[in-house]
Amino acid sequence: MKKEIIGFVNLAAIVAMASLMLFAAEAAADQRYALLVGVSSYPSLGETLQLNGPKNDVVLMRSLLQQKGFEAKNVRVLADGLPGAGEPTRAAIMNEFKALAGKATKGDFVFLFFAGHGSQQPAKNIGPQNPEPDGLDEMFLPRDIGKWSGASESVQNAIIDDEFGDAITAIRNRGAFVWAVFDTCHSGTITRGIVDEGVRYRDVKPVDLGIPDAAVDKAVKEAAAAFPRTRGAGGDAPMTAVFGAQANPGAGGFVAFYAAQSWERAPEERLPAGHPDRQSHGVFTFSLAQALAMNPSMTYRQAAQQILQRYRGRNQGQPTPLFEGPSLDQPVFGASGGAIVQQWRIEKEVSGALKIGAGALHQLAEGAVFAVVGSPAAPDKDVIGYVSTTKVEVLQSQVAPAEYSGKPKIAITAIPDDAYARLVNPNLSLVLRVALPPAVAKPGVHDGKAKAVLDELAKGKVEGIAVSWVPSREGGDIRLVVRNDKLWLLPSSAELIAEGPHKSLSIDLASNDPKQLREKLVDSLRAVAKVVNLLKLAAQSSAGPVAQKVEVGISVVRGGKPFTLNSNQVPTLQDRDQISIRIDNRHTQAVDVTILFIDSQYGITSIFPQSGESNRVVANGQLVPGKVEVNVDTVGRESLLVIASEAEPGAAPADFSFLQQARLAVTRGAGSAGTGDLQGIMENLGFAPERTRGVRVNKATLDKTAIRLYTWDTQTK
Numbered sequence: 001m002k003k004e005i006i007g008f009v010n011l012a013a014i015v016a017m018a019s020l021m022l023f024a025a026e027a028a029a030d031q032r033y034a035l036l037v038g039v040s041s042y043p044s045l046g047e048t049l050q051l052n053g054p055k056n057d058v059v060l061m062r063s064l065l066q067q068k069g070f071e072a073k074n075v076r077v078l079a080d081g082l083p084g085a086g087e088p089t090r091a092a093i094m095n096e097f098k099a100l101a102g103k104a105t106k107g108d109f110v111f112l113f114f115a116g117h118g119s120q121q122p123a124k125n126i127g128p129q130n131p132e133p134d135g136l137d138e139m140f141l142p143r144d145i146g147k148w149s150g151a152s153e154s155v156q157n158a159i160i161d162d163e164f165g166d167a168i169t170a171i172r173n174r175g176a177f178v179w180a181v182f183d184t185c186h187s188g189t190i191t192r193g194i195v196d197e198g199v200r201y202r203d204v205k206p207v208d209l210g211i212p213d214a215a216v217d218k219a220v221k222e223a224a225a226a227f228p229r230t231r232g233a234g235g236d237a238p239m240t241a242v243f244g245a246q247a248n249p250g251a252g253g254f255v256a257f258y259a260a261q262s263w264e265r266a267p268e269e270r271l272p273a274g275h276p277d278r279q280s281h282g283v284f285t286f287s288l289a290q291a292l293a294m295n296p297s298m299t300y301r302q303a304a305q306q307i308l309q310r311y312r313g314r315n316q317g318q319p320t321p322l323f324e325g326p327s328l329d330q331p332v333f334g335a336s337g338g339a340i341v342q343q344w345r346i347e348k349e350v351s352g353a354l355k356i357g358a359g360a361l362h363q364l365a366e367g368a369v370f371a372v373v374g375s376p377a378a379p380d381k382d383v384i385g386y387v388s389t390t391k392v393e394v395l396q397s398q399v400a401p402a403e404y405s406g407k408p409k410i411a412i413t414a415i416p417d418d419a420y421a422r423l424v425n426p427n428l429s430l431v432l433r434v435a436l437p438p439a440v441a442k443p444g445v446h447d448g449k450a451k452a453v454l455d456e457l458a459k460g461k462v463e464g465i466a467v468s469w470v471p472s473r474e475g476g477d478i479r480l481v482v483r484n485d486k487l488w489l490l491p492s493s494a495e496l497i498a499e500g501p502h503k504s505l506s507i508d509l510a511s512n513d514p515k516q517l518r519e520k521l522v523d524s525l526r527a528v529a530k531v532v533n534l535l536k537l538a539a540q541s542s543a544g545p546v547a548q549k550v551e552v553g554i555s556v557v558r559g560g561k562p563f564t565l566n567s568n569q570v571p572t573l574q575d576r577d578q579i580s581i582r583i584d585n586r587h588t589q590a591v592d593v594t595i596l597f598i599d600s601q602y603g604i605t606s607i608f609p610q611s612g613e614s615n616r617v618v619a620n621g622q623l624v625p626g627k628v629e630v631n632v633d634t635v636g637r638e639s640l641l642v643i644a645s646e647a648e649p650g651a652a653p654a655d656f657s658f659l660q661q662a663r664l665a666v667t668r669g670a671g672s673a674g675t676g677d678l679q680g681i682m683e684n685l686g687f688a689p690e691r692t693r694g695v696r697v698n699k700a701t702l703d704k705t706a707i708r709l710y711t712w713d714t715q716t717k
């Protein structure tokens with residue numbers, strides 16, 4: 001008996017040990033690692049090339065990763081200016097890569113984030129083994145970047161794309177999934193219409209690193225001979241070798257996000273725009289953070305779509321973010337799918353104040369409304385009461401009990417300790433932010449005319465339009481500039497193109513008297529407001545339940561050869577390209593479909609339905625409208641907007657073709673002149689005279705709507 005007892009005890013010990021070993025194995029598996037690199041200060045570069053945003057980007061991404069379940073011990077930070085962070089030198093970065101390749105195993109997840117300057121240097125041995133079609137190696141500049149060495153034909157301490165490719169491949173070959181994000185610039189030029197110290201670009205020109213023009217020209221010519229090509233429909237990757245590196249069979253998945261294509265520059269600005277606590281951030285990083293914060297369950301491709309829609313919602317022209325990798329359709333961070341519920345735990349402070357972990361990053365405004373529920377899994381019908389935001393910070397908000405939907409204010413003591421705030425109404429304001437012109441040292445002859453008109457408009461309400469006039473330094477949806485006897489209407493990036501087919505919009509000051517100038521400006525702002533707010537609505541509504549059930553397929557035929565137009569790309573389209581559209585309604589209810597074309601000059605054209613056409617698509621039905629032909633009447637950034645709204649039983653089909661409007665003339669000289677339902681929201685986009693206060697956008701309404709945005713650049717051949 002004693003022997004049996006001993007045997008039992010030994011067996012129990014073995015079982016316990018095995019359980020511990022199994023637990024340890026499970027604990028060691030499926031780890032989440034992150035390397036966050038931000039370089040703001042460069043001792044070897046001049047003052048104009050110093051950055052403000054990368055360190056803030058790192059802090060923002062670290063906070064988001066913690067919310068996504070990353071353990072602090074697994075998040076390595078290399079950033080100058082941050083307490084406790086390592087120095088972002090070349091050696092430190094390469095050592096972190098080596099460490100990740102040593103500890104990552106099959107099933108692990110690795111997030112790589114780089115914010116700072118990028119540049120280019122002549123590539124060596126251009127050919128099949130080093131496929132650089134433009135002849136240049138893209139590179140990331142660590143804090144200890146040096147200058148060009150003619151002997152080594154390279155920039156001291158630069159990390160080139162080939163090295164990133166090798167390092168990422170080494171991690172993937174261990175079986176880990178890698179997501180790499182680069183918020184850097186590479187090349188390209190842009191004309192700034194406004195000098196704003198809050199806006200900087202994350203690029204360093206080769207000449208700033210001492211690279212001779214002759215060396216760059218030689219490499220470009222060699223590449224042109226080795227890789228004859230024209231720019232393709234899908235854009236150019238800014239770090240060719242990152243994606244091109246070949247991993248072993250069975251390697252982990254891979255996705256790469258880039259802030260700009262190889263010929264573009266990526267900006268940093270003070271964000272969120274107009275917020276009192278705004279800080280310098282990369283526009284790309286902040287847009288990515290918004291997408292991740294607002295949509296807890298999505299794929300990388302859907303995240304890419306969200307970013308592009310946010311860029312369009314910002315009235316942003318260049319740059320064009322790029323997304324690639326074989327795993328774009330995998331869920332972000334490996335999270336499981338399911339319904340998207342935007343809700344946050346209500347934290348009670350000792351003072352009695354209530355807070356939630358959502359703020360301006362989540363596109364909340366003061367007055368946003370939340371339903372209070374007892375647990376994250378509680379059904380919507382079990383609402384205890386409501387709270388609304390009283391102070392909105394970037395990553396959190398203060399809330400207070402509020403009357404809503406017939407329910408009186410709930411007592412704070414009646415809110416359970418584990419209660420959640422479930423978003424009902426973000427209070428998104430469809431008001432156009434117009435940045436006034438900056439002061440100039442030497443005003444032109446007609447500048448006073450523009451100032452007088454703007455002063456008058458800014459003092460009171462503008463008929464038929466909801467406008468918030470802000471100082472130039474705060475930026476806006478549209479930025480005004482007075483230069484060369486013209487009042488320019490620029491996008492949020494302040495890009496000014498004075499001549500050519502991509503010329504910026506302007507109103508001629510010399511040929512318009514004050515009354516004509518006022519009429520043209522108000523008319524122009526109305527057109528801009530309709531487009532900008534329609535794009536804001538698209539960015540807000542893309543993740544609702546209907547959006548998951550309505551599939552949109554768009555293909556382009558050029559010269560008899562088709563290619564797919566994806567919503568996570570910004571391709572180049574040309575005159576006479578043929579666009580075909582297919583809509584599959586996988587929903588259990590019918591949907592009403594409207595398709596609008598938005599040109600580069602704020603024109604809106606209804607593509608579908610045309611007069612007499614029914615735009616209702618039955619449950620599990622399909623819609624194939626007629627083909628659309630691209631023309632070059634307008635060039636630049638243009639979009640196709642597909643709106644699918646859940647059909648109301650017994651109601652006439654919802655048709656939003658009334659939103660169409662004529663495009664603005666590039667230069668206008670003399671002689672030309674709040675409900676929460678979807679219909680009401682769309683009517684408010686046009687700002688009819690009786691609707692000038694903006695509108696609250698109800699989340700329940702947006703959940704019944706799918707708005708898909710497909711963007712491209714129209715160019716002459």
